[in-house]
Amino acid sequence: MDKHRSPSPAVSTLKRCRTGAIALLAGMLACGTAAWAQAPGVYPSKSIRMVIPFTPGGSADILGRAMGHELTKAWGQSVVPENVAGAGGSIGADRVAKAAGDGYTLLMGHVGTLAITPSLYPKLPYDPVRSFTPIAWVARVPNVLVVHPTLPVTDLPSFIAYAKAHPDQINYSSGGNGSAAHMTMSYLAQQTGVRMQHVPYKGTAPAVNDLVAGQVQALFTGIPAVLAQLKAGQVKALAVSSPQRVAILPQVPTVAEAAVPGFEADQWYGIVGPAGMPKAVVEQLNAQINASLQSPAILERLQSEGAQPMPSSSQVFGELIAKDLERWRKVIQDSGMSL
Incomplete structure (x- = not known):
């Protein structure tokens, strides 16, 4: 027999089939690996959208971006901030409420959006409790009452006395009708019996800018939003x-x-997702957010902004939302305010 003779057609066919089977098996293994990488429980496997329901520059934006940066470092998956402002934060909140509850769309929630706005806008397209899954309380941010240096007052008692002597002559700014800044100043006015004129803006940053420019005389907002101006002596x-x-x-x-004995009106921030999120994903998010809140970098960042980190369980955060819903509902009802 000639050992150099070409293989028979049957042998060639067998070899081709064997090669094809190997290629098919390799393809199946590759597909199986990809499917495993996207399987439930492997979270996060892609970038996450963090909706910030206010304009850039305010406390929610500052804290939302700082937390997103920490989560990106921890997971190696991008947490992409997206500012969706309008209607006291309700437009951004509604977008998250309508998103899939898979953990890839989150909201930097805020006392205004989740606890104040629902009493001001009874026809909101979302329910602050049923439409969201509480994930983690991020920070408590005290509000600070700041005034333009030309206003002839030196402290809170003299501010109240001046406002009483000049009713409706102090113009105060806020990030919008129904915002936390608006409600906090309204609460102060209600408790002290003064009358002032509210000038709403489309976001905290322009409200601060016009205070610095002297277009308005006062603002009661979160410390992070005005800290730089305080240090510069502009307010x-x-x-x-x-x-x-x-x-x-x-x-x-x-x-x-x-x-005003007993007065308290801090802002708070926390992360929520759409309703129906898997418990395992909520627990993983909560654990990582709490861990990030303990990191030296985030602690320094939050504390430098006047914010207090608030690591806690998702249940504790949900209880906070429910409690403040009732608290601000009473304040709004007693004031007779409506929008």
């Missing part, structure tokens, strides 16, 4: 809304100690 602080003084502004008294 002056009269009081903070927290039960105790704030470490970053130790010389500024609380509203309660200066003039």
